[in-house]
Amino acid sequence: RRCGFTEVVYCEGKSVGSVVEIFKSLSGHGQHCLGTRVSTEQATALTEYFPEIIYNKTARTVRLPRTNQAGTPVERVGKVSLLTAGTSDLPVAEEARETLFWMDCEVDLIVDIGVAGPHRLQEQVHRLQDSDAVIVVAGMEGALPSVVGGYVDCPVIAVPTSVGYGTSFGGVTALLGMLNSCASNVTVVNIDAGFKGGYVAGLITHRIAKARKG
Amino acid sequence: RRCGFTEVVYCEGKSVGSVVEIFKSLSGHGQHCLGTRVSTEQATALTEYFPEIIYNKTARTVRLPRTNQAGTPVERVGKVSLLTAGTSDLPVAEEARETLFWMDCEVDLIVDIGVAGPHRLQEQVHRLQDSDAVIVVAGMEGALPSVVGGYVDCPVIAVPTSVGYGTSFGGVTALLGMLNSCASNVTVVNIDAGFKGGYVAGLITHRIAKARKG
Amino acid sequence: RRCGFTEVVYCEGKSVGSVVEIFKSLSGHGQHCLGTRVSTEQATALTEYFPEIIYNKTARTVRLPRTNQAGTPVERVGKVSLLTAGTSDLPVAEEARETLFWMDCEVDLIVDIGVAGPHRLQEQVHRLQDSDAVIVVAGMEGALPSVVGGYVDCPVIAVPTSVGYGTSFGGVTALLGMLNSCASNVTVVNIDAGFKGGYVAGLITHRIAKARKG
Amino acid sequence: RRCGFTEVVYCEGKSVGSVVEIFKSLSGHGQHCLGTRVSTEQATALTEYFPEIIYNKTARTVRLPRTNQAGTPVERVGKVSLLTAGTSDLPVAEEARETLFWMDCEVDLIVDIGVAGPHRLQEQVHRLQDSDAVIVVAGMEGALPSVVGGYVDCPVIAVPTSVGYGTSFGGVTALLGMLNSCASNVTVVNIDAGFKGGYVAGLITHRIAKARKG
Amino acid sequence: RRCGFTEVVYCEGKSVGSVVEIFKSLSGHGQHCLGTRVSTEQATALTEYFPEIIYNKTARTVRLPRTNQAGTPVERVGKVSLLTAGTSDLPVAEEARETLFWMDCEVDLIVDIGVAGPHRLQEQVHRLQDSDAVIVVAGMEGALPSVVGGYVDCPVIAVPTSVGYGTSFGGVTALLGMLNSCASNVTVVNIDAGFKGGYVAGLITHRIAKARKG
Amino acid sequence: RRCGFTEVVYCEGKSVGSVVEIFKSLSGHGQHCLGTRVSTEQATALTEYFPEIIYNKTARTVRLPRTNQAGTPVERVGKVSLLTAGTSDLPVAEEARETLFWMDCEVDLIVDIGVAGPHRLQEQVHRLQDSDAVIVVAGMEGALPSVVGGYVDCPVIAVPTSVGYGTSFGGVTALLGMLNSCASNVTVVNIDAGFKGGYVAGLITHRIAKARKG
Amino acid sequence: RRCGFTEVVYCEGKSVGSVVEIFKSLSGHGQHCLGTRVSTEQATALTEYFPEIIYNKTARTVRLPRTNQAGTPVERVGKVSLLTAGTSDLPVAEEARETLFWMDCEVDLIVDIGVAGPHRLQEQVHRLQDSDAVIVVAGMEGALPSVVGGYVDCPVIAVPTSVGYGTSFGGVTALLGMLNSCASNVTVVNIDAGFKGGYVAGLITHRIAKARKG
Amino acid sequence: RRCGFTEVVYCEGKSVGSVVEIFKSLSGHGQHCLGTRVSTEQATALTEYFPEIIYNKTARTVRLPRTNQAGTPVERVGKVSLLTAGTSDLPVAEEARETLFWMDCEVDLIVDIGVAGPHRLQEQVHRLQDSDAVIVVAGMEGALPSVVGGYVDCPVIAVPTSVGYGTSFGGVTALLGMLNSCASNVTVVNIDAGFKGGYVAGLITHRIAKARKG
Numbered sequence A, B, C, D, E, F, G, H: 001r002r003c004g005f006t007e008v009v010y011c012e013g014k015s016v017g018s019v020v021e022i023f024k025s026l027s028g029h030g031q032h033c034l035g036t037r038v039s040t041e042q043a044t045a046l047t048e049y050f051p052e053i054i055y056n057k058t059a060r061t062v063r064l065p066r067t068n069q070a071g072t073p074v075e076r077v078g079k080v081s082l083l084t085a086g087t088s089d090l091p092v093a094e095e096a097r098e099t100l101f102w103m104d105c106e107v108d109l110i111v112d113i114g115v116a117g118p119h120r121l122q123e124q125v126h127r128l129q130d131s132d133a134v135i136v137v138a139g140m141e142g143a144l145p146s147v148v149g150g151y152v153d154c155p156v157i158a159v160p161t162s163v164g165y166g167t168s169f170g171g172v173t174a175l176l177g178m179l180n181s182c183a184s185n186v187t188v189v190n191i192d193a194g195f196k197g198g199y200v201a202g203l204i205t206h207r208i209a210k211a212r213k214g
């Protein structure tokens, strides 16, 4: 399991039965769990037991909706911009988005604005201006975070994906590009680690939100 | 130079003359420059021209002190905890610290608390509790960020260093360890990139400080 | 086959028939064999022929129980502590445990005490104090052996596993972390080599036990 | 020396004496030689013998000027745009430029327009429109060719440089980024291979120029 | 999607339905699309809707035929020579050939003339003499572009393939061989990137053709 | 510094002054220090202050002799066999030997018995029979531990060295060979890590010695 | 197919039909073909057409028997010793053996004499003494060629295999060990390249046999 | 020193004194030693003691001339062809040549016939026809052995060199190209291993020569 945050369940390689058991136990302790890397079978079994569970097939996540004491959904705080270079990067972006929803953060998703069509990013740049953090998800040469980093003055969390072929080496090329970004505000997480990208952006957002409340 | 932030001068491979020229020009435009990877010769020449310049020999940085209109030094905001696993990681940590001072952030530096002496970190954990962000600088196996990540709930920015021998591969082993950290709140920058680690922590701190001010 | 210790059969890639033949022949010579990397089919065929055989599905091992001349099971000697960072590391740990049982060593298994939840290890540290050797099984960043190494003064045998994704590179990252451990008492074996980890720990234990007997 | 074009002398590792001998012999056969990777000592010796030789210290090249039968310098044909991401990429760009001059091609050099300052490239884009070929020289993450490729419809020859530190791996990261460019018009040469980049651009230019003449 | 040239559809990982939709939409805008990495299912569905579509099973491409206003097919321009080292390199070569046909370029394909049978290339060398560009597709040691480069004075675009076993490393060895070619006129694209090789050769051809027209 | 055993000083990169200070302080606390990776300058300065210090120039170590309360040297316990494949591996072996002397262990050093002269090892095999542990130091292909492992039934600690050229990759080839040893009793430490190899062998020896005493 | 020797057919990835066609055509020209990497389906189809064909399932080869003009089988010349470290290396050794039979060479195969059981090789050493060449096939750490090289004074052709797990990296570790062999008479071929190993040994044998005949 | 052949002294890293001692001792036992990787200082000292010694500065070798009982030089046997791709490969080729002279073999050296100038090799092919073995020394893309392999039917021993820059990776690219050669008669030795290449060719030559004598 992911260390430190017991309510997130990494479902890869766990049996259907044990995933349901973990969710029962955690929700019994009042925790609104997030599950990542969920298979179709695991999702089906969980939905049977928790009809209210939110399953995102693209993201391969499930999460129990959070409500406040009055039973109304909790409001979302802050704003995270979430960008992808191509359409194939969407599953990783969706994992980040679900993580942010589970953390009650507002998310603005912009898909398929990779660097080789430079006008596509420029048309969207205004949407990034008031973000608490920007997540950039990209495979192949992983160049988008560098360009985005030049437009904003908040942290940019770069998530390399395994999209590509030949020398993309399952995401290593994108990762290396991001680590060597000439933009100073770019930090990096593991390949395909949408959860981690979303989680760190969510932590930043909450700290700013808390400071705003005073 | 680092891209996007014209007041930071990456001095590696620049002639003494041209470094002095850049600093003259930037400070003429009212910018209080930061210089990184500064050689002894470059530092000497800059000190001659700018007697007030702050030269950190370990960090290999120079920076012009910032004053507000009344001529008094600008106050520092927020708090960044800056940890190193060993004493040899100090130069990279000092580069991060100088970057944070240049950004007017408060820094709490704790040196040589690597994982193989577990009591050393435990004795210092209380100092991390109210940090806006934590920077962890480590070479060799790069395990410290994972342990620190389990103690705090703010972003941990991991800076791998080239300290080690044999299969430390000039910092690659530490980098890989950090990217695969089982702590969800750890992001990573390039090997020996103290500047980048400090810069991202500084951005987070300023956003929280600004929110606090309302 | 494993060189030098003919009674251990590496079953990967051997036909069901030839595995049974080898076991028949070895047990005919009075050897109580250990089989590793056993498939379900191989295990079924062996169980049919040797109903008393002990099959560990998680470990993928089989072994014939050892009895002394009086027909009672041989007593276990010494104590090896066997730790895993996560639940997914269990199959490799079980291979080590079965190897130690086959060598008639006492084993104390502690699962899922990875570094990002630092209290989990601390609560168990007292159990390590009187060990002859400690085996630490970990994937991802492979940081656990370094931390454990700081708590004990016996040899720590680190077994990297292929657990992880992206830049975990099938266990290479964990292996590199362990080789670069800042703890002086850590040695390393191949990725997923539970057998080897258990075997070396067993050798150490037996030498100490023999010395105790005088 | 470079294979196939005997008038180009690769001077690295050749003695001063033998370099002078080669130039004497080639110019005696009426060839206006290009020398690359020339040391200061080699350049000094060549200048003594050939006072008209053109030595570019940054490029580390020498070349004998070409004149037509009337003794006037040969006119330059076509246009190659030559871009660098940073100032440190200049030596490699200069090697490309000298190669193009030696091939009698027109060159438009634009320095330091890396992706993290996106406005810098946009301001210069108009200068690329009528190029026969574009050469892009970049180190670190090597993202510039992808962005440039989106603006032009001629071949883009990407030259990775060894500029960077840590995981830039002496230019490998830039090379991989360029090979995985999402722009369809990008081809790649070896790290720091300014000569090759210039040479291929020159070949394209000459074929177009020849076609223009009919 | 491939950036900048919206009429090329990279079909890998897209659903049958969405591929058909993209083709309908693009052809509705008068674009004669090229589709690459097309599966059998995608090809069948497209052929149903566009009976005139040209499907190349080896190349895994589809394209809509282009006609001029009079309804007759557009004439092909220029000449690209397209060589393969072995028969197994054919699929990658076919992807390049289809790309060139889609760009209305003439192609001369010569298969299986690898370096270990030196007479095979020599017998064909006369066919390369009047090419605008030469594409060389090769796996294993990737030596053919170097030899070809010595026979022609136009750009040679080398396309490494994943053909080989053991240390061919899925095309990396061929790629490295090509990047280090001692022939000055060789540039390189990604492993198995037939589309990119064809596209760049097509761009060169069109520029020469345009210049010829004056 | 090496974690956990404060009396071992890793002198690489420390100033002469600070090394002397550390030794003064540690010996003031009654600790008989070991220093590794000691430079000639550091050794000279230490010898001036501690005339009784034992400096091993080949091993690059210094250590203060240990005496019992009566002032006589402490007796050595157990027996570690220490083998090298070649003469060039000696410095790493000497570092291991000094570590073992510092731990008061008996050492039997056998140099230059690499596998390509098979009779050399066979003639010495009898000397290994009663060892508590065997350390094998080897560069190049690192094959010696596998052969030795077949002759003994105690743990074999393999120390790869950076001896070799070309594809020896600074010791990586020897390391990989050792990790993949077909002998079950071989564990491995980092490249050139003579200290670690000696330390682990010393720990095993002491545990056996203690058990012997009862 | 393997280049240069048209009678050897590399069957991997060829259709059953085209393999049969190639064999018909070659045997029609009087060539007694060798086929390598043959699938079961290909073998079945070939056997139907050529009932006399020799199919070795382990080697994955087929070959047409060679007869002299009198119709009797051709006599075998010379002697090649063919050794494997383990049983799992047999398929690669069998490919070498079939290649040697096809070249009419005598072969002495000795299986499973890896280095960790040192007596196994010693008992067989007398069989190597009069060999023209020795082929050593080994996976894992690839140490056997070094030891064998020390016993013989003829060329040793080392064939690394992909046998192993974890850091055996599909044969790369064995390959590196063999390239760095401290025995001077060891040369190396590609991973799993039994054909190449056999072919080179066969060439040496024939040259010696020819010289013997005078 | 090289293992197994005590008369070859690997001088790298040995002191001048100890090299002279080894030569004195070996020549005292009647051995005509070969020394490789000899420094200028070592060569000078050896020449003083053995005025008849043959020092090859390019090859970095020394050897004592061999005479038969009558005091006349021993005749050379067989013929090895020794080819280099470029001039920079000469030192490695010279090491091979000196090794062959020391073994009393005839050598035909042909320099600078790399593949990019295809006519150069063709003009020399006739010189290869009657060789016992061919050695091909090449750096950069290492393509020459494949082409040579297609022209001859004796073993080709490929020696990769560290000549090149960027992605030549110190000879790794040349090595990989040679291992993946599509010519069946190519075997490979370590990078820059001129001695080994020469030694194996010499062994083959002597076996043929011996067979000729009957």
Ligand SMILES: Nc1ncnc2c1ncn2[C@@H]1O[C@H](COP(=O)(O)O)[C@@H](O)[C@H]1O
Pocket: A001, A002, A003, A004, A005, A006, A007, A008, A009, A010, A011, A035, A036, A037, A193, A195, A196, B182, B183, B184, C087
């Ligand atoms: N997709 C993911 N990638 C990386 N870490 C994750 C992911 N999903 C969950 N985690 C972490 O894994 C832990 C749970 O692991 P487990 O106990 O195996 O379910 C959580 O505390 C998270 O920190």
Ligand SMILES: Nc1ncnc2c1ncn2[C@@H]1O[C@H](COP(=O)(O)O)[C@@H](O)[C@H]1O
Pocket: C001, C002, C003, C004, C005, C006, C007, C008, C009, C010, C011, C035, C036, C037, C193, C195, C196, F182, F183, F184, G087
């Ligand atoms: N899981 C394992 N990992 C590594 N080595 C093993 C394993 N299981 C058995 N061995 C070794 O393999 C040898 C048996 O191999 P085999 O003769 O192929 O059955 C034994 O002598 C052991 O040393």
Ligand SMILES: Nc1ncnc2c1ncn2[C@@H]1O[C@H](COP(=O)(O)O)[C@@H](O)[C@H]1O
Pocket: D182, D183, D184, E001, E002, E003, E004, E005, E006, E007, E008, E009, E010, E011, E035, E036, E037, E193, E195, E196
């Ligand atoms: N086989 C291919 N290899 C590399 N790039 C391709 C290939 N096929 C299409 N492309 C590029 O991918 C873009 C379309 O990608 P998509 O929008 O995902 O269909 C096009 O503009 C092309 O530049």
Ligand SMILES: Nc1ncnc2c1ncn2[C@@H]1O[C@H](COP(=O)(O)O)[C@@H](O)[C@H]1O
Pocket: B087, C182, C183, C184, F001, F002, F003, F004, F005, F006, F007, F008, F009, F010, F011, F035, F036, F037, F193, F195, F196
């Ligand atoms: N040669 C060496 N190789 C690896 N670790 C060492 C070496 N020498 C000392 N150490 C370790 O480094 C620590 C001392 O580091 P330091 O405090 O920097 O002197 C000790 O506790 C040892 O564990």
Ligand SMILES: [Mg+2]
Pocket: A085, A086, A087, A112, A113, A114, E001, E002, E003
């Ligand atoms: Mg896109």
Ligand SMILES: [Mg+2]
Pocket: B085, B086, B087, B112, B113, B114, F001, F002, F003
């Ligand atoms: Mg420390």
Ligand SMILES: [Mg+2]
Pocket: A001, A002, A003, C085, C086, C087, C112, C113, C114
């Ligand atoms: Mg866990």
Ligand SMILES: [Mg+2]
Pocket: B001, B003, D085, D086, D087, D112, D113, D114
């Ligand atoms: Mg710049």
Ligand SMILES: [Mg+2]
Pocket: E085, E086, E087, E112, E113, E114, G001, G003
């Ligand atoms: Mg072919």
Ligand SMILES: [Mg+2]
Pocket: F085, F086, F087, F112, F113, F114, H001, H003
């Ligand atoms: Mg030796």
Ligand SMILES: [Mg+2]
Pocket: C001, C002, C003, G085, G086, G087, G112, G113, G114
């Ligand atoms: Mg075996």
Ligand SMILES: [Mg+2]
Pocket: D001, D003, H085, H086, H087, H112, H113, H114
């Ligand atoms: Mg040349």
